[in-house]
Amino acid sequence: QETRPLVVFAAASLQTALTAIAADWQRETGKRVTFSFAASSALARQLDQGAPADLFASADLDWMDFAEQRRLIRAGTRRTLLGNSLVLVEPVSETPVALAIAPGFPLAAAIGASRLATGNVQSVPVGRYAQAALTALGVWTEVAPRIAGADNVRAALALVARGEARFGIVYATDARTEPRVRVVGTFPAGSHPPIAYPVAVTAGSTHPDAVAFLAYLASPAAVRIFEAEGFTVLR
Amino acid sequence: MYALSLTPEEWTAIGLSLRVATVATLASLPLGILAALLLARGRFPGKSLVDALVHLPLVLPPVVTGYVLLVLFGRRGPIGAWLESTFGIVLAFRWTGAALACAVMGFPLMVRAVRLSIEAIDTRLGEAAGTLGASPAWVFLTVTLPLALPGIIAGAVLCFAKALGEFGATITFVSNIPGETQTLPSAIYNATQVPGGDAIAFRLSIVAVIIALAALVASEWLARRSGNRHGAPA
Amino acid sequence: MYALSLTPEEWTAIGLSLRVATVATLASLPLGILAALLLARGRFPGKSLVDALVHLPLVLPPVVTGYVLLVLFGRRGPIGAWLESTFGIVLAFRWTGAALACAVMGFPLMVRAVRLSIEAIDTRLGEAAGTLGASPAWVFLTVTLPLALPGIIAGAVLCFAKALGEFGATITFVSNIPGETQTLPSAIYNATQVPGGDAIAFRLSIVAVIIALAALVASEWLARRSGNRHGAPA
Amino acid sequence: MIRFACRLTRPGFALDAAFTAGPGVTALFGPSGSGKSTVIRLLAGLERPEEGRITLGDTVLLDTARRRTVPPHRRRIGLVFQDALLLPHLSVKANLTYGRWFTPRGERRIAFDPVVEVLGIGHLLDRRPATLSGGERQRVAIGRALLASPRLLLMDEPLASLDQARRQEILPFIERLRDAFAIPVVYVSHAVEEVTRLASHVVRLEAGRVVATGTPSEVFAAGLDRSGGDRFALRSVLTARVKQRLPDYGITLLDHPAGEIVVPGLLPLGDEVGVAIRATDVALARGPAGDLSTRTVLDGTVTRVEADASGPFATVTVTLTGGDVIVAAVTRLAAAALDLAPGVPMKALVKAGAIDESGLPGAVPKAQPG
Amino acid sequence: MIRFACRLTRPGFALDAAFTAGPGVTALFGPSGSGKSTVIRLLAGLERPEEGRITLGDTVLLDTARRRTVPPHRRRIGLVFQDALLLPHLSVKANLTYGRWFTPRGERRIAFDPVVEVLGIGHLLDRRPATLSGGERQRVAIGRALLASPRLLLMDEPLASLDQARRQEILPFIERLRDAFAIPVVYVSHAVEEVTRLASHVVRLEAGRVVATGTPSEVFAAGLDRSGGDRFALRSVLTARVKQRLPDYGITLLDHPAGEIVVPGLLPLGDEVGVAIRATDVALARGPAGDLSTRTVLDGTVTRVEADASGPFATVTVTLTGGDVIVAAVTRLAAAALDLAPGVPMKALVKAGAIDESGLPGAVPKAQPG
Numbered sequence A: 001q002e003t004r005p006l007v008v009f010a011a012a013s014l015q016t017a018l019t020a021i022a023a024d025w026q027r028e029t030g031k032r033v034t035f036s037f038a039a040s041s042a043l044a045r046q047l048d049q050g051a052p053a054d055l056f057a058s059a060d061l062d063w064m065d066f067a068e069q070r071r072l073i074r075a076g077t078r079r080t081l082l083g084n085s086l087v088l089v090e091p092v093s094e095t096p097v098a099l100a101i102a103p104g105f106p107l108a109a110a111i112g113a114s115r116l117a118t119g120n121v122q123s124v125p126v127g128r129y130a131q132a133a134l135t136a137l138g139v140w141t142e143v144a145p146r147i148a149g150a151d152n153v154r155a156a157l158a159l160v161a162r163g164e165a166r167f168g169i170v171y172a173t174d175a176r177t178e179p180r181v182r183v184v185g186t187f188p189a190g191s192h193p194p195i196a197y198p199v200a201v202t203a204g205s206t207h208p209d210a211v212a213f214l215a216y217l218a219s220p221a222a223v224r225i226f227e228a229e230g231f232t233v234l235r
Numbered sequence B, C: 001m002y003a004l005s006l007t008p009e010e011w012t013a014i015g016l017s018l019r020v021a022t023v024a025t026l027a028s029l030p031l032g033i034l035a036a037l038l039l040a041r042g043r044f045p046g047k048s049l050v051d052a053l054v055h056l057p058l059v060l061p062p063v064v065t066g067y068v069l070l071v072l073f074g075r076r077g078p079i080g081a082w083l084e085s086t087f088g089i090v091l092a093f094r095w096t097g098a099a100l101a102c103a104v105m106g107f108p109l110m111v112r113a114v115r116l117s118i119e120a121i122d123t124r125l126g127e128a129a130g131t132l133g134a135s136p137a138w139v140f141l142t143v144t145l146p147l148a149l150p151g152i153i154a155g156a157v158l159c160f161a162k163a164l165g166e167f168g169a170t171i172t173f174v175s176n177i178p179g180e181t182q183t184l185p186s187a188i189y190n191a192t193q194v195p196g197g198d199a200i201a202f203r204l205s206i207v208a209v210i211i212a213l214a215a216l217v218a219s220e221w222l223a224r225r226s227g228n229r230h231g232a233p234a
Numbered sequence D, E: 001m002i003r004f005a006c007r008l009t010r011p012g013f014a015l016d017a018a019f020t021a022g023p024g025v026t027a028l029f030g031p032s033g034s035g036k037s038t039v040i041r042l043l044a045g046l047e048r049p050e051e052g053r054i055t056l057g058d059t060v061l062l063d064t065a066r067r068r069t070v071p072p073h074r075r076r077i078g079l080v081f082q083d084a085l086l087l088p089h090l091s092v093k094a095n096l097t098y099g100r101w102f103t104p105r106g107e108r109r110i111a112f113d114p115v116v117e118v119l120g121i122g123h124l125l126d127r128r129p130a131t132l133s134g135g136e137r138q139r140v141a142i143g144r145a146l147l148a149s150p151r152l153l154l155m156d157e158p159l160a161s162l163d164q165a166r167r168q169e170i171l172p173f174i175e176r177l178r179d180a181f182a183i184p185v186v187y188v189s190h191a192v193e194e195v196t197r198l199a200s201h202v203v204r205l206e207a208g209r210v211v212a213t214g215t216p217s218e219v220f221a222a223g224l225d226r227s228g229g230d231r232f233a234l235r236s237v238l239t240a241r242v243k244q245r246l247p248d249y250g251i252t253l254l255d256h257p258a259g260e261i262v263v264p265g266l267l268p269l270g271d272e273v274g275v276a277i278r279a280t281d282v283a284l285a286r287g288p289a290g291d292l293s294t295r296t297v298l299d300g301t302v303t304r305v306e307a308d309a310s311g312p313f314a315t316v317t318v319t320l321t322g323g324d325v326i327v328a329a330v331t332r333l334a335a336a337a338l339d340l341a342p343g344v345p346m347k348a349l350v351k352a353g354a355i356d357e358s359g360l361p362g363a364v365p366k367a368q369p370g
């Protein structure tokens, strides 16, 4: 019998949910799961160098594509598990702004001399989604000079929470965890590419439970946890 | 070289990084030398604590340091708010903030180097200067400081090099605003975060290495010029 | 203290970090001293390049260093594959790899400190030992090495402290696997990535600071014990 | 006037010394490790005693009882260290002028050029200390201390690494300082000649304690037992008046109640001078001396004969006409042969060649302090 | 046998010196900055000349023509540096024994205890060099070099910072080394007394060139002009045989063709010894000397009178019965009064007290090398 724990390489933003699910799974099956949470980019490259992972959960499609092109994942196991939505947030310390997210809405004016914090628009997924959404709404050119790009969502969130930035664009899942921010509005799903969290069994995995755990991630128990976190579970 | 042909944004990042690294190094030198002097020669209670404080940025993950900087020096932070209201100095989201982050991250390296050099100075030379009428302050300026020059140069080089590579604390504190706070390492980091960005990252890394090499060669030259104080025959 | 009561995983991370930092420091010492000696006393073409190479991990963003390590020392990397087939040593995704990453990141700090101390030694002391029959190797062992002790201790402390804080290169090279490669800074990073993790991050940071403080105090004690070689009256 | 009294303890060594030193040169004399450098460092303020009081003229430099201490840089006390301690990063010239910055303009009494000339370091001005020879380093250290125009000059074996010729040039220069600028000097040296030439006062230290003080003749003519068994350290000092200068012969005749003393060099007429004479340079004659090259023959009476039982020599004290005392070291064989005993009339013969003219006050120095 | 020939240039200084040195002590003598330390460093292999050849016995230590050089640590040449250079991180004891590790067991000819005793450093063994006084440091440096049992010992002003009493103890010890172990010594000193006591051979350097070589009497008796104008540096060395020991008086009578010489101390009967005599310690008598304390009266004839026109003194060379030459420094006045001129018969008077017994080979040292 395989006693080695199952190793899951997962994007840092999935940490809370996956840890809870793994605890349930262990309670049910007695089998242990070990995670390595890091940036999707780092994990994908590590897979490329023969990392001993059984499952890979990415925070965006690009790095899963990268893995797939390099045959780092087992064919046919890839599935897009989760979705998320993009929200505009502001610090609770500010007087609530009356701003409706719509094409041409006066975001730039509302930001004023302050900043809008989000992920880095070139490299961090949430930043790329934000750029896409603002572009689709026709306000990107005005807002672009006021963007402060953090290197991950939580850093962006912290900038808003501390009141350093007047607004932030983050995932809905993150926004609800931070009491010091208030959601101003949610970006229409069509304004940006779908926010997706793909998972797959790695090509090198020999662990007998890899597929089973992958399936468990779609189990009702797991779905409950994901949804409690604010994810939309895609079926 | 074609491979190194850089985009305008990259040039901006390079220029900014040079400015940030230079300012970080020069601005932290006086404090660094003072701290080194205090740790090398001073005797006061809580010296270990000061020592630990100086080393803090080395011990903490850069993200934590960046966050602490944000909390203290952000516009809403106690020091940041005071600086803004008193001197009109804003660090948040400015290149000056990047310089502060780099200075803080390079500080332990600088202090250690200077301290080592100060500790290696024969205290009797200061005594000799004292008998010639030099007050402790003058002794510091005319004896300790010049004799610690190897350490000061080494400390400055370390701080400068660290500033060229520092990224975690910087991006956490002042985020990544092209033209304002996007330094060379931030640009490199960005490149590594997108599939296929390796070539760009490599190119920019080469630039960083070339700058560091130039700084090293300049520092060695400076150190040599400042005179060999040992090992001469007699 | 209740606030500091740690989970078993956190204890594991602390233990691992201690092991990683200790091994990184001790294992890089010999090479660091050698490099420092070469840079301090050697005269050879390409010295600037060696110097630059040593500083590289400082200049490059840690992510890049980590990636370079991954490419070179990974199981599929040229050096990693050779090490595995020849000696059976595996670094990738092992705590040994974390130690390598920390050693590499701390290397420039160590080399600089040792080099400064070596350069401050009066070469005539080595000559004196030579006239007493000590070959250059013995001079190194019995004169240069003990007299460079302040620098060696300082270098070791810097390397150790850096290893306690190093995160970027480590997580990029050996990932973040609890019990194997999840060091204290990686655990802190993880904490910062979850809602409400600030308290955990703070708690773990305090632990890191306490360890560093202990190391500092120990090093100062060691340095004092090794003898004050200056400033005595006569 | 310096008043010194300090107590200081180190593992294995305790200093407990008190002395006063007037104007002129005070010599600190004593075996290696006796605490001479420690006293010098205390005077300069580089060492704090457990208990002590030091005054220079009217100034209290240190008074542990009243918790007062003047820091070294306010003492204006020059110090020539035993091991030079030049500032390695400065040129010789910058080392020399270092102290000037800190000397009030009105008190810069000593000019650069003559000091450089006497010390023979003009060709070294642009060099770094590391490239100097041992003696060159020491000369620069002397110049550096002088050029700060100190109120008191401390010199710790300043001439030990210099050749005789250079010494002969520097010694009169130090005397000039003493005389022309009235800078008191505390001088550490193992060379009895130097001490007797320069010093008006000797403090002899042993194991951290003052074992003898007084004029050189008092301290060094005190008999073999009190001179540490070294007959070469025994001196007498005769006081005589300049009677006649013989420029053709380059010598001067001094008038002493016991006879005429011939000394090399031309001294100012009428001056009263002290002539230091080593005990080993004095021969004794019972009857008339023959036709000798030795011109100085002094009349007196043996007042004391101390035979060093184990050694070959006896110290014979002759009280000269007029009351001055001269000490001679002769073999015990000769003492026996001449029947030397208290009360015996005796002639003391002193070779002019053995008298060091640089010890005489009027000796013409090669250069003058500015 | 050392053969030395080297050329070396530094900005403002050029060394171009060649000399040979036999067994025994060879003194390097010359003014500050003349290149003495440089020669020492070349001998030790610490400096490379542009051109040169150095051999010690059969061993070629350096030959630039053949591009051969033995590195310092293989030369087994001990060096006492002008500034001690003790290893600051080691205790005094560890400094002393440092060289032993590297000395082949069979060649450890010098024992620890006697060296420590003679140097008087027993109480310092556990101390760190930084806490030593100047003289203590230098004594440890001497011990350290000795205890490596070198094949050649180089000493650069080793006794400059020591008191007379300590010097008197160490000098015979160095002679023991020279004699008992046949360790040749190259010795730098500004003290003429030391040089004449120790050295069988003197090399006088000036501005990097050898200006005179020979025995001490040849070099130092060469007349005032050649001795650098310093009459105190003038010596003669007389060779005499031990005739009689007078233990009661602690003196020895030597047989010399020109008369009996009285020297302090008890020398081995029958030995031939060289007695160094300073020109300032020699008096001349034309007729009978009278009833003097001076017992040594030597017969001879004036062969040369060199008057130093500007100074007070004349150097008078007297060729003694048997051929030895003695030099006296007398005033020109005395020279005129005694009608000194070549051919005049003359008696040379030498006080026993002025002869330094530590310069005599048989002098009993306080301790013996092991």
Ligand SMILES: Nc1ncnc2c1ncn2[C@@H]1O[C@H](COP(=O)(O)OP(=O)(O)OP(=O)(O)O)[C@@H](O)[C@H]1O
Binding pocket: B232, B233, B234, D130, D131, D132, D133, D134, D135, D136, D161, E010, E011, E012, E013, E030, E031, E032, E033, E034, E035, E036, E037, E038, E039, E082
């Ligand atoms: N690096 C250098 N550059 C220029 N001149 C030098 C250098 N090193 C030594 N010298 C000169 O070489 C000469 C000889 O020096 P050395 O130390 O041999 O003298 P020395 O005879 O030992 O003198 P001392 O009796 O003062 O010790 C000196 O004039 C010194 O200034």
Ligand SMILES: Nc1ncnc2c1ncn2[C@@H]1O[C@H](COP(=O)(O)OP(=O)(O)OP(=O)(O)O)[C@@H](O)[C@H]1O
Binding pocket: C232, C233, C234, D010, D011, D012, D013, D030, D031, D032, D033, D034, D035, D036, D037, D038, D039, D082, E130, E131, E132, E133, E134, E135, E136, E161
């Ligand atoms: N830190 C110390 N610990 C113990 N003993 C010390 C310390 N410093 C100095 N001494 C001792 O104090 C004594 C006096 O030293 P000092 O330097 O005053 O002697 P000195 O008379 O100048 O001797 P020298 O003629 O050899 O220079 C010496 O025996 C020395 O060993």
Ligand code: MOO
Binding pocket: B062, B165, B166, B167, B168, C062, C105, C165, C166, C167, C168, C169
């Ligand atoms: O201190 Mo780092 O290791 O630059 O992220």
Ligand SMILES: [Mg+2]
Binding pocket: C234, D036, D037, D038, D082, D156, E133, E134, E135
């Ligand atoms: Mg001393």
Ligand SMILES: [Mg+2]
Binding pocket: B234, D133, D134, D135, E036, E037, E038, E082, E156
């Ligand atoms: Mg010398």
